[in-house]
Each structure stands twice: as structure tokens, then as C-alpha cells.
Amino acid sequence: MSIVLRQVNHFYGKQQALRDINFEVESNQIVALLGPSGCGKTTLLRLIAGLERLQSGELYLQQQLVAAPEQAIHMAPEQRSIGMMFQDYALFPHMSVRKNIEYGLRKQQNIPQRKQWIEDSLTSMGMQGLLERFPHTLSGGQQQRVALIRALAPEPSTLLLDEPFSALDEHLRQQVREETLDVLKKSNTPAVMVTHDPLEAMFIADRIVVMEQGRIVQNDSPQEIYQRPTNAFVAALFGPSNRFESYVKQGRVDTPLGCFLTEQIAEAQAVDVIVRAKDIVVHQLENSQYVEARVISVHAMGDETHFRLQLPSMPERVIHARMRDHWQASTGTKVWLSVATEAAYIFAKA
Amino acid sequence: MSIVLRQVNHFYGKQQALRDINFEVESNQIVALLGPSGCGKTTLLRLIAGLERLQSGELYLQQQLVAAPEQAIHMAPEQRSIGMMFQDYALFPHMSVRKNIEYGLRKQQNIPQRKQWIEDSLTSMGMQGLLERFPHTLSGGQQQRVALIRALAPEPSTLLLDEPFSALDEHLRQQVREETLDVLKKSNTPAVMVTHDPLEAMFIADRIVVMEQGRIVQNDSPQEIYQRPTNAFVAALFGPSNRFESYVKQGRVDTPLGCFLTEQIAEAQAVDVIVRAKDIVVHQLENSQYVEARVISVHAMGDETHFRLQLPSMPERVIHARMRDHWQASTGTKVWLSVATEAAYIFAKA
Amino acid sequence: GEEVNLYSYRQQSLLQPLTDAFTAETGIKVNVVHAEKGLAEKIKAAGANNPADLVLTVDIGRLEEVRAAGLLAPVNSPVLNEVVPSHLRHPDNLWFALTTRARVIYADKDRVKEGELKSLNDLADPKWKGRICTRSGKHVYNIGLIASVIAEDGEAVAETWLRGVKANLARKPQGNDRAQAKAIFEGQCDIAIANRYYMGKMFYNTKSPEQQQWAEQIRVVYLDQQVGGRGQHINISGAGLLNTAKNKDNAIKLLEFLVGETAQGLYATANFEEPVREGIETDEFIESLGSFKADRISLQEVAEQRAAAARLVDRVGFDL
Amino acid sequence: MTRFNFPLKSLLVWALLLPLAVPSYILAFVITDQLEYAGFVQKSLRAIFGWQTARDYWFPEIRSIQGAIAVLSLVLYPYVYLLARAAFVEQAAQLFEMSRCLGKSQTQSFFKVALPLARPAIVVGVTLALMETINEYGTVEFFAVPTLTAGIFDVWLNMSSLSAAAQIALMLVSFSILLLGLERYSRHAGKFYKLTGQSPAMFAEPLTGVKAYVACLLCLLPICLGFLLPVGVLSHYAFRSLDAGLEQYLASAWNSFSLAVMAALLTCALGLLLAYGVRLSKSSQMRSIAEAATLGYALPGAVLAVGILYPLGLFDNWVDQLMQAWFAYPTGLLLTGTGGALVLAYSLRFIALSYRTLDASLSKITPEMDDASRILGSRSGKTLWRIHLPLIRPSLLTAILLVFVDTMKELPITLILRPFNFNTLSTQVWELASLEQLEQSSLAALTILLAGIIPVIIMSRNISSSQSRT
């Protein structure tokens, strides 16, 4: 186990930012922290790094207890051998790119070799020739890559990344992501990476930890999370989706998109039903088994077409659907919708 | 025409950040600026806002010439009635969220109504109760939404957004994006939005302007850009893809993934060939017509599976492929690849 | 080598010729710290380790302050006892005056007739309205003067008098004594309260010859000279031996030297003060200013009224 | 200065600092000398209009509270200028730009964004100037303005009541505390971190035509009055009295210089320690302690000197007794009456200058910089050295400059605490000045001025180099 958090709670003043956090990262594992803005992801990283003091619970790094307020233990961040990349980079404004990156190199390292590595990394991330520039003359994405290389350069035994690729375009992102992944896997460095791109999380992570309002709501492999979300929030994470509130009546749940079966949930229980946009099939031909809808707008998005629709029964709601075809339809066109029964995720309300 | 740029060039010292920019935004149009990090997107917005002085060329806003160095014209930014959202928000650290947002309200506006609007917007973006907080106590995504509402509040006649949704998670992003779109469309406000998410650009924009190294390389409708990219760079924008270098030989182009036909390009011309990852079909059964490959890794990404592959003929290259099935395959497994002829984009090299 | 350490409220440049002469005569080195305030506190704070042997002041107030703090030791020196008249030393020989300094009136030779001004009380006479200049009422010299009035006539009388003087001022109290002479010369006022020795300093000032003109424009008026009158107010410069002195013998030697003929002559001719020793030849120009009868009131009594004088200055708003 | 370009700007940027080097009492003397009844100005007026005496015409009283205000303002404005300017330079230009994008003119943006953001620095400047004014004695005495400080000396020296004097002094101090408290309270909510990220330099707009000359002249005015005038007058006098004892003068100059250097270094080291300690501990108690440590600046120098005499004496005597008892070796007074006591006292007095300057500057560095450095394996000491010091270098130099110049000018503490036969430039000026011969002291006075210019020039170099970087 490389990182272990036990029963961590954290408050900013009266506001609770983290609740009952328990989580573990195995050595060699890459864990993605996924969750909406403000759910406490950055706070969690800061606790692991030692930048915020643990207020309760325990934190182990490499089997060593490094923070435990009850025992008045708090190891200083600089002793934890942690690499961290900040959400807004925190590059030192008075140092050149080179100085920034070399700042964290340790005497124990083979310095000339690391310097070579730094140059190579910059080059392979498309940043050759920027070594002597100052951070304020770099674009946002360039800064982000410098911050990433700076975090990797000291070969930390654990890496924390706070939205490391958010400022990069799709192309670069893919490249830098793979590069980072390679470095981590080659050096067996465990990492926790904050992201709010579920696809990115699925791509890079061995495990995804989904957080909501300071709580961990699911902690599983990417595929599990995608296919067997444990609550409505997780189910709705991956791409656009539609949520309906309903209740169980004779083992069935009625929604504007049709009727779905449920077995586990008790009769009369209020439920949330999530139907992902991509699971709604849009038909151009009328069919009495389908649900009638009206097109609000159609967006061609590459290979897919994104529909915003209106149901006559719920005129105030927008229904999202995504089809893998190229469609042209003008506002107001009538269409018919169907959803496979197993495509609805049904969760009892808390 | 709401924004017109004619022959704009821009230098930072000796470094040229923009080259021969000509572009127009019609009133009521939303234009997305898409391009890799450092290509000059922010610079372009700053020129339009008047934060950077035009060095050459002309800029018209609402048919009025507002900047033209040759005629020594430079209208101050505050007179341009432009709403701008900076890449790093630029919230005033000494003002509460309320003060920040109300800062730009103009006397001509119906102030009480606008204040109501501000509260409503905050609520609908999930930020109720934050009105009296100071920026440094907000999470990254919260700050971004405040910056967005602040730019919208004065009802500017043109809106410039620099990566407005980058710090938001998928879910919020969709919601805030739609909200913003609605506001813009309802008020007929033309907008230029920087993004590096091509899907986002396709979703929100009426027109996409793709930039590369300070140049506009394509300026078209989203569907055109996706389906008829005019160069390799644009073709590779949308999701992972593979690039091969080759040349034309008897109307055909040979690549490790097979042979493709081309008619427009002259014989012996060196070409770039782009094959998008999603256009590569991965087969489990051997077929002599297909290309043999070896699995490096497989990532389940929701409904899709992402393959990283190696061709025996090019062991140093990683080939990306994406399938719409769920696959499990271990490293080293042999697979066979095929690509439809029309799925390869071929461009003459410059 | 032999040395003696001096805390001095008196300017170094005035002291220098005296100490140089002392060193030349005895071989004893003199070390000096000069400050306007805080020396008493410095002595107190250092306690038994205090390095200073002697304290030198330019007015009775400071001297009394040091004495009242119990820092002085009696000196039993036949020389001092003989030279310094008893009203110019402490009853227990805790301090000795070295010179006296008369605080006189400078009057414009043309605009003020001889005999027009006779007594301190005249200064309150409305006829001088807008014609008097002086330095701040809070300055030690003026405090000494006012304290002497209180000591003599009581606070009530002193207050009426001071209000009268205040009403006659030509300008807000400011500058130093020399500046008052300048003001007379420039015609800003007709009479001024100032120390007599400044006349000598201005008269012999070769570096700023304009000061000679100032002096020439001025007649010195001694106050209260009538028979039975109070006599001209004087202050003293003086010295006392500290009871923590390490170089006691040298210090007494220096004291005796300072009242000796050489030193007293220097005082009289270089600084134009009135020597305490009799029979010292004074400067020719100072001589020409005439002689006067000094007020013989106990300086200690005057010193005791200093706080009252300071309060009076505030009450009257003399400086405002 | 940060927003606009106009003629002579590169010169004016640092020339505006020059009056800092002028001891206020010297400026007071020079200005009165020129403006009083017998001075050049009134003389000329009388000559022109044929007036005879002071009763013939009206002329503003120079030796008045207004005169004192004018003189002190001329000497003290550089504190505010220096700190405010640094604050404006360091400010993220983006916020200003944002404000303009939101439709506010430059002036509005200045008042609503730039000024509030620079407020901590400006407040520090104003507080320093205020404390300096509160404790100021020489000038107000010269101008015969009765102030609390004058009251302290009156009570102490004329009424021989040191305890009453201490009470008034305490009043001064509490007044300063009140001011500081008010300031802190008024910005309790906002944290003025410079938000990180790209921060292009504010580009200066060229001024043209009349505006440019007006700006230039406006800047020249205080320099002329506050610096060129006294330097001119003093040079004139110095020329007339060049024969003053050169040897003694050199000795004094050396004393002044070495004391000022030591005091500046010690004070800034202490100030840095305090400011960084406050930053590290983040506790408000630590802050209060640091604040308390800086109150010495509000006290008149003489009071402070007397105040530290007692603890120093106690310490010295204690050491002496110990040494005598253990080694039969009397040490005498180790500190009292040596240069050490002086440097210590200067540090106590001027720590406000260094602490406030450095604290304001540190507070603008976002805590994330500390975090980043620590994550990269640096302890707080190395972080201070590698991250904070370079980032606050302009402010550090400012602080050193302020303390250096102020020590050069310092008088009351020097007088009381100096050892036997010890002179500095300022005591020499004072010796001669109190002999009513300021003319003869002008060489020394001039040296104080010139010594003040050197650091000002070093600073200006730094200002321009930091400009080119940001």
C-alpha cells in the first residue's frame, strides 16, 4: 500500500469539505479522483501532501504513519517524497523554465542524467527551446506541461496531479497523457490524479474514486464504475444523461420515457432513474410503442448527433439523446423515442 | 457583421504570435476558436478586446472601425462594450462574489432586474449561497462560473470567452454550457469562445475557426470541419488518430495500414495520411486482407474500447484504435486491422 | 593612562579648548559624551558600572535633576570652596557653578531709548505690544527665567506677568537667541529676551559677518538694577561629581582646573560667559556692555519651580 | 509612474525618492531660511514693493503648523510613493484589464481595483509616515508647533517626571495601535494575494502634448522643493565653510556609514524573520507579537533610547556580576555605551520599517508558492532563500534603503547611547546647528544627503531591472 487514508474528515471553518474518507492506493496503481467542482478533490490531495494538516483520522505513506492528529504526528511536506502538480501550476515566477524544473532535483539523483531527461521530456511534449523562458511568457498549456515535468523531475515516490491536462488541447492531451502514463508505469510510481473528464479517468486510471460533496461515493475499476454505478450521481457521470424521479409500484418504475422493471427495490420506494443520452434511440417513424417527442435542436458532433428534445408530457424539461448517425432535423420536427429496459439505472433515493 | 479582423499580425518581441488573420463573426453567431496550446488564441481575444494594441491591420466592431494602427485609431477597451472572460478568471480578490459580478453593471440597465438575474444564474449553475464569499475561498470551478456570470451580467454586445468551461466537470460543463448558449441565443449576442475541446466546439459553435501556430488553417461549419478537414492538422483534431507519411505512386498511397486511393494529388507528391482511431476496425480473427498487429494495452472507456497497438512493420510506433465493443485482451495478443478506403484523409505536404 | 570621563550637556566645541588645556597641563585624557537629554537616565541605568565621573550642564535645572536623583557625591575641595561663592554651589557641595549666564534684554539701539525698559515687569507693559521677540517658552533658558519669577513673586503674579508678555509678542516664539537678534536687526521686533554671551559670539563671528551687524544694532539692557531691586536673572553652567565615579581624583582635578584662572579666562574670552572666579580679565567687547548686579536668589529654589513654570507656559499658551 | 510614459520618466522614477534622504530638520531650516521674514523671498518682496516692516504686509507664517505639515510631507511622501509604486508594479495587470473590459474607465479602474489592491502597501507607507510624524521632534520644535511629542519632552525635562512622560508616550503608542487595528479590521475579509497565472506587465501608455509636460512638472515639484533646494542651499554654505575639521568629519562619516550599514542589515534580518515567522505560523498571536515589536517606531527616539537604557544596564550589570563572581573578571558595561547598543537601538526603532515593508510584500505571494516549494523538497529556510527572497527583492532593498537612510539621519538615540568621543554625521550637524551655526554643518549635512542618494540609486537600478522582468 502506497497511500492509506483512514477516517479522514476536514473542515474549512464550519464548512465540511471532506467526510469519512477511507481510501487506499497500491504501489504501482494510478487512481483517478473524479467528481464535480467543489467536491473536495484538491483538499484531499493537499492533505496527502501535508499542505493541509490532517484534522482527524490517519494517513500512511509507504506503510509509514505520516499524519495522525490524535498522536500529534505531522510529517512536513518536504519530507514526504511526494510530487505534486497544482491546479494552477504554481510555477515560480522569478525562475526560468529550467530553474523551475531543476528546483526539486535531489542530491541523491544523477543530476546530469536528470537534466538530460528534462530536456528530452520537454522536447517530447513539444516544448523544445523554452528552457530559458519565464513562466509569464508561456501560454496556459505550456505552463501546465512545465508544471508536470517539474513534479516528475525529482522522481517522487508518490505523485499527486491536480487536473494535469485540463489546459491542453485534445491532441496534446493525448500525447502528454501517454507520456506521463509511461513515466509512471516505468518507474512504478503510484499516482493520484484529479480530473473531471470521465473518459480521461477511464483511460489513465487503474481505479476511479468518485467523490460527491466531500464523500467517496464509489471506488472501483473504470469498467465497474461505468457499467455498475452504485448511485444516480455516478451513473450520470459519463456523458449527457437524463434523470427522472419516480417510485416503485408493483416492481415497476414509470418514467416519461417508459416503464422499467426493478427487483431489488422495495415497493413504494422513491427512486431516481438515469437514462444515458446514448441509450435513447431516436426514430423518425411513428410507432405506438415509442414515446413521442419534439426536436428542440440538433447538433452534429462528429460521428454522433446530439438531440435536445421535448416531451409533450413534460414541456419544461430538455431530454438529451445521442445517436451514432448523421441526422438533419429542424426545430419542431416530431420524433419517437425508445429505451432498452436494461439501459435504465434505477436507484433508491437516500 | 459583428466582429471583423483584417490582415492582423502580432508580435511579442521578435516572436510572431499571429499571422495574417482575417476573420468575421456575424451578429448572432457563436464562433469557436480551436487550436493547440500556444497557437495564439488568447492573443487574438486580447486584440479584439483592446487589451493588446493592434500592430497592423484593422478591427471593426459593429461596423465601426475601432482599431487601426495605420490611422492611429485605438478605442479604449472600456468603450467597446465587450464582455470578456479570462482564461484564469481574473476575479477581483478584494471583492465578494456579488461585488465582482455587479461590478460591470451599467446605469442604463434595469439594475434590480439584473440583480435578480444574477441570483438566478448563480442558482441555476449550482452556486446558490456563495454570493458573499471571496474568490480565494472558492474552488477552481466555482471561480470559473463566477467569472462567466460576471462577463454576462453587463449584457455586452460582444462576448469573448477564453476556455470558459475548462475547470468544470463533465456534468456541470454540459449544464453551464447550455445555460450560456441559451443566454447568448436569446439576447442575440455574438460570441467568440476559445476551447480546446473539439466536441465542445462542435456542440456550441455555429462556426469553428481552427488555428495553428498563429495562422487560421480552417474556418467552417462544425460538420464541414469534421467531415472535410483541409489539412492533416484539422483532420487529427477530433479524438485520437494516426498519422503516416508517404507519397503518391500511380494514384495510390501506401501506408502500414493499407493502400488508399487519391485522385487530386499529383504523382510522387509527399503526403500526410490521417486515419482516425475510430475508423480502424480491430478483428480477432486472422484475415489475410487485414494488417496484423499486436496489442500493447487495452483501455475500456465506457462504451468504447481504446487499443494501443504495435505493427510488426513499425515496432517503434503506437497505433491507436477505438472500437465500440467491450473487449478484453492482454498485452501481446495478436489482432488484425482494417480501414475503409474512404476513412483515410490524405493531404499533400506543404 | 590617566583619564576622566565626562557626560556633558554642553557643546563639545565649547568644551574642547578647556579639556585640551587640562590634558596639556596634567596629562589626563578627557573623554566626552555630549547630549541634550537622557544623560541622567543613562547614569541611573548603568548603576554601579556607570563609566562617567563628572556631569557638566549648562543650566541649573539639569544639575538639580541629577542631584535630586541622588547621583552626586559631595566634593570637599578647598580650591572649589574658595573660588565658588556659596550661593553658586550646592549647600552640601554636591554641585558647583562654573560660570553664570545672564539672561538679558536685547534692545534696538534706535527704536528703543535708553532707560525706556528697566525691569522684567516692564515687559508686560502694553507699550511693547507687538515689539517683543523670544524663543520658545519651553526652552530651559526661558523656563529658568519664569521659574525665577515664580520663586520670587509666586505663581499668581507670575501668571499675570507672563500673560502680559505674551500679549506683547511680535511673533510666535521661535528660533534661538541669535535668531532674536537677527529679528531685531531685520526690524521684525524691537526688544528680545536672550542670553548675554551671544552678543560676544555674534560680535566676533568672522564666518558670518552679518552677525556682527546684528550685534552692533543691539543695546544690552540689564533688568532690575535699581537699588533694592531684584537684580539681573542669571542661570549657571555647572558640574558635579558622580558618586559612582571611578576616576574621582582626576575628576576633582578637572573641577578645580575648570575654576582655575586659565579655564575661567577661556570661559570669559572664548564663550563670553561670566566667570565665577573673581578677578578674571573679561573680553573687551563684553566689558563695553557694562556690568550688572546679579539676582542672588537661591538657584536651588528656582530649580524647584521649573515644573510650575512649564505648566504656566502651557496655561498661558505662550507658545501658541 | 507605472501607467504612463512621459518625458524624463526614467529619471523621475527614482529622483522622486531623493527627498527621503533629507533630514526633516535640515529641510525645515533651509525652507524657513528662505521664506522667513529675513529670508530671501520676503526680502525680495520688500525690496520690490518698498514695504518697511512686517506690519506693512501679510505673509504666511512659516513657523506654523502648516509649515511643519508642508515640510514633513515633503520629506515623508517617499515612504508612500516607494511602497505604493512597488505595489502597483507587482499588481496583476489582468485585474486592471478585466475592469476595463467591464466598462470602467482607467480612472474608475484605478480607484476600484488598482488602489484597493495596493492598499496594504499604501497603508504601510502612510502608517510609517504617520508614526514618523508622531515621533518627530526636531522639526516641530523648530517650527514651534506644540505636539504630543513636545509634550513628552516638556514633562520629562521641565517637569522632571519621567513617568508622566512615559504615559504620554504610551498614548502615542496606543494611537498607532488603533490606526493599525482599524486598517486590519477594514480589510478583514479580503485576502490580497496576487492570483497566479499569466500576468503580462501593465503596458504603460504614452502621454502626449500638454498632459506629458504637466505630469513631468508635477513630479519635478517635490523633487525641487524637497531635495534640490536643500542641496543647493547647503552646497552654497558648504562652499563658504570648507575649512571645517576634515579629519573629524571623515571619522564621523565613517561612523555614520558603518552604523547605518550594520543597523540596516540587522534590522532587515530581524524584520524578515518576524514577517516570515508570521507567514509560517499563520497565527494571529504571532502577528500581534510582531506588530507589538514594531511600535518602537511611534516613540520619539530619545524616549526609546532612555527606555532601552534600563534593560541594557540590567543586562550589562548582570553579566558583569556573573563574570566577577565566576572568573573575577569584571566586564563592565558590555553593551551600554558601545556601538552595539546603538545598532540594537536602531534596530528596535526601525524594525517597523523593515517588518512592514517585507510583510506587505510577502503577503502578496500566494501561499501556493510555499506549498510548491515544500513539495519539491525544500524546507522553509530554503524556500525563504530561493523563493521568497528573490520575489520580494525589491521590497527587501526598499527596506534596507529606508533603514539605512533613516539611521544616517537618526539623532536622539545616537546622542544618548553613543560611547565617549564618538561622533556621527548627524551628531556633528547637530553640534554645529545647536551652536546656531548650521552653515558650518552643511558639509556634514550634505554628506548625509549624498549618502542617502547612493542606496536610492542602487534601488532605482533594481526598479528598472525588475521592470524589465515583469
Ligand SMILES: Nc1ncnc2c1ncn2[C@@H]1O[C@H](COP(=O)(O)OP(=O)(O)OP(=O)(O)O)[C@@H](O)[C@H]1O
Ligand atoms: N480556504 C478555504 N476556505 C473556505 N472554504 C474553502 C477553502 N478552500 C476550499 N474551500 C471549499 O471547500 C470545498 C472543496 O474545495 P476543493 O478546492 O477541494 O474543491 P475541488 O474538488 O478541488 O473543486 P474544483 O474541481 O472546482 O477544483 C469547496 O466548496 C470550496 O468552496
Ligand SMILES: Nc1ncnc2c1ncn2[C@@H]1O[C@H](COP(=O)(O)OP(=O)(O)OP(=O)(O)O)[C@@H](O)[C@H]1O
Ligand atoms: N507576453 C508574452 N511575451 C512573449 N511571448 C508571449 C507572451 N504572451 C504569449 N506569448 C507567446 O505567444 C504565443 C501565443 O500565446 P497565447 O497565450 O495567445 O496562446 P493560446 O493559444 O492562448 O494558448 P493556450 O491554449 O495554451 O492558452 C505562445 O507561444 C506564447 O508563448
Ligand SMILES: [Mg+2]
Ligand atoms: Mg480543485
Ligand SMILES: [Mg+2]
Ligand atoms: Mg490561452
